[in-house]
Amino acid sequence: MKIYGDMISPFVRMTIVTAHEVGLGTRIEHVVEAVKPTEVNAKLSSLSPIGKIPVLETDHHHGIYDSRVIIEYLCHVAGNSTLIPDDGVKRFRVLTLQALGQGMADAAVAYRYETAARPKGLQWEDWISRTMDRQHAAFDELESSWMELLSEVNAGSIAVAVALSYMDFRLPDLHWRNGHPKLGHWHAAFSGRESMVKTALTQK
Ligand SMILES: N[C@@H](CCC(=O)N[C@@H](CS)C(=O)NCC(=O)O)C(=O)O
Numbered sequence: 109m110k111i112y113g114d115m116i117s118p119f120v121r122m123t124i125v126t127a128h129e130v131g132l133g134t135r136i137e138h139v140v141e142a143v144k145p146t147e148v149n150a151k152l153s154s155l156s157p158i159g160k161i162p163v164l165e166t167d168h169h170h171g172i173y174d175s176r177v178i179i180e181y182l183c184h185v186a187g188n189s190t191l192i193p194d195d196g197v198k199r200f201r202v203l204t205l206q207a208l209g210q211g212m213a214d215a216a217v218a219y220r221y222e223t224a225a226r227p228k229g230l231q232w233e234d235w236i237s238r239t240m241d242r243q244h245a246a247f248d249e250l251e252s253s254w255m256e257l258l259s260e261v262n263a264g265s266i267a268v269a270v271a272l273s274y275m276d277f278r279l280p281d282l283h284w285r286n287g288h289p290k291l292g293h294w295h296a297a298f299s300g301r302e303s304m305v306k307t308a309l310t311q312k
Contacts, residue, residue, distance in 0.1 A: 109185075111178070112141040112152060113161030118213040118274040119175035120162040121307050125266050126179045128303035130186035145221055176210065179263055192263045202262045205254055209267025212246050213274060215239050220278050243275075243282060251288040258294050261301070269298045277309050 111127070113120030115138075127136045143149050143161050153159045155171030164172040164181060172181050183191050192206075193199045219239045222231055250258070250268060258265045272295050275282050285292040298304060 109135055109167060110137045110139050110165040112139045112155070112163045112165065114140060114142045115307055116274075116277070116309060117143075117161050118217065118270045119160075119210075121274075121309075122209075122213075122267055122270045123162045123164070123175050123178045123182065124307050125270060125303045126182050126191065126263070128306055129191060129261060129266065129301075130182055130188040132182055132186050133303075133306070145225070176206065176263075179206075179266075183263075190262065191266070201257055202264045205257055205262070205264025206267045208246060208249070208254070209264060209269075209271045212243060212271040213267070215242050216271065216275055216279060240282075243284070247284050247288050247291065251291050255290050255294065258291075258298075265298065266303075269295060269304065273299065273304070273309065 109132075111120065111123055113123075115121050115124065124133075124136065124138060127133050141149065141152060141161060143152065143159070149159055152161065152163055155163045155165055156173045158173065160174065162173070162175055162178055164178045166172060172178055180192060183189070191202075193202055219236065222236060222239075254264075254268075258268060272284060272291075275284055299308075
């Protein structure tokens with residue numbers, strides 16, 4: 109199995125952290141593939157018409173995307189039913205927490221494209237401000253309502269941990285720890301997991 113993508117992408121990192129957590133770290137070949145939102149990447153496009161990272165190529169050369177489906181596929185291959193519980197209330201709590209982490213990552217990546225890639229004169233200030241409000245609402249909600257589920261290792265806690273690490277790397281001025289002490293402590297502890305250490309971001 110191959111996972112294509114650049115580890116700086118929080119979506120790519122979520123899939124590789126998951127691979128380590130379910131014991132598939134050595135079965136996955138990570139193929140570094142960078143993307144630009146305005147350019148076609150021929151290799152990725154042959155596996156996914158959407159052309160975003162990550163894409164997983166199965167041993168039978170099928171493309172699997174996006175990151176949520178890849179994560180579910182990895183759990184399936186590993187026979188793991190703790191990262192995404194099989195059924196019941198817990199399953200939908202975990203999936204909602206995962207959607208929250210993914211939503212934060214989506215907003216952070218879109219913010220990055222808008223502010224770092226788009227020419228200054230074309231940037232949309234109202235959109236930038238709304239995107240930041242979304243992030244702050246998410247930090248508040250995590251601090252007040254999700255600490256119990258975050259204390260477990262599941263698809264939700266992985267998504268949130270990776271999204272916050274991406275913000276540390278790309279958007280340090282957000283200062284998400286301010287006013288969110290429980291979240292800050294939790295993130296520091298989660299970042300010490302082997303899966304997070306092995307995928308840590310080292311380059312700018
Ligand atoms: N919903 C997708 C989002 C993936 C995504 O946005 N990837 C970005 C990199 S972080 C990308 O490939 N951008 C290139 C583009 O937009 O063409 C997932 O979860 O995999």
